Amino acid sequence: MARVEAVLFAAAEPVGREVLARVVGRDCALDLLIEDIAADLAERPYAITRAAGGWQLTTRARHAEAIRAALGERDAPRDLTPNEALVLTIIAYMQPVTRGAIARLTGREVSRDLIARLQRQGLIGRGPRSPEPGAPYTYVTTPEFLAQFGLETLRDLPDLEAMEEAGLLEAEEGDLGMPLAGEPEE
Incomplete structure (x- = not known):
């Protein structure tokens, strides 16, 4: 032992x-x-x-x-912004996924800076190139993502259907409960 x-x-x-x-x-x-x-x-x-x-x-x-x-605020883990959390959620559930696909799901542009911040935190990494024209990069979660959120595998992510039934997500076709382009965020 x-x-x-x-x-x-x-x-x-x-x-x-x-x-x-x-x-x-x-x-x-x-x-x-x-x-x-x-x-x-x-x-x-x-x-x-x-x-x-x-x-x-x-x-x-x-x-x-x-x-x-004991460590001071500068050493405390940084909370994710709502946009970072949204993009990370999409990557976790849809991986491997391109930046363009994330933008289509959210209805707004996803900056390279936002992706870079998630990469610097070790939460996401590059996946295989997409078969789409131009072969854009895809993004996937990392073992650090699993450790950070206390997950053993991606199968431990909350079930989207159960979250919708519990009223935690708004059920819209092809949507993860995220506001569409032009809709106000709460």
């Missing part, structure tokens, strides 16, 4: 099953070992979480304010 916990503690990114199996041996019941470590950490300010196809140690949300106070 201590070896797995040490590897997770030292890793900056989620650690996959293959890496942990090298540490404890392939015959080890890794899932049970992780459960035991998680139980030992139940009262600690951090926990083992699944993210990006592996495990990582993360601080519990209830300690976020203390961490921000």
Whole structure:
């Protein structure tokens, strides 16, 4: 248990099953070992979480304010602007997707600067070239996106139909609940 916990503690990114199996041996019941470590950490300010196809140690949300106070506001994670969140949502659900397709969905131009900000944050990366004329770049989410939002895989994204039924999205044909061109934003 201590070896797995040490590897997770030292890793900056989620650690996959293959890496942990090298540490404890392939015959080890890794899932049970992780459960035991998680139980030992139940009262600690951090926990083992699944993210990006592996495990990582993360601080519990209830300690976020203390961490921000210790690190200072400049080191606190930057909130996404509404436009960045909208574009990131479209990329997450529609990937691989071109900037032009995102613009068609939102009804407004998507700047290269906005895409670059999401790339600098490590949330998106370039995907394969599109078969459209001019072969534009497509964009996809990254493992950092999964880790940042506490997702193990993209299958863990909220179901759009369930969100529409719950009234969280406005159901419009081909739309993710986003205002169309010319419609006022709320």
